Amino acid sequence: MQNQIAFGEILDMVDGLPFEDQSELIDILHHRITEQRREQLAKDIRDAGREFERGLCKPAAPDDIMKAILS
Secondary structure (H helix, E strand, O other): OOOOOOHHHHHHHHHOOOHHHHHHHHHHHHHHHHHHHHHHHHHHHHHHHHHHHOOOOOOOOHHHHHHHHHO
């Protein structure tokens, strides 16, 4: 089982880092989050393609989609 560290403890540890390390940590986290979002988007696109191929969804104009969302 993994050791879990409370969020507050992580923040306290980061506070103890030099400014340059904190800045680098922010850059690393930003890049990781961006990559995770990119991977999730790619998965969602693949899933949508499979649903379309199975006939589970149909093409629609953006205006029609917005009307359905707003109704």
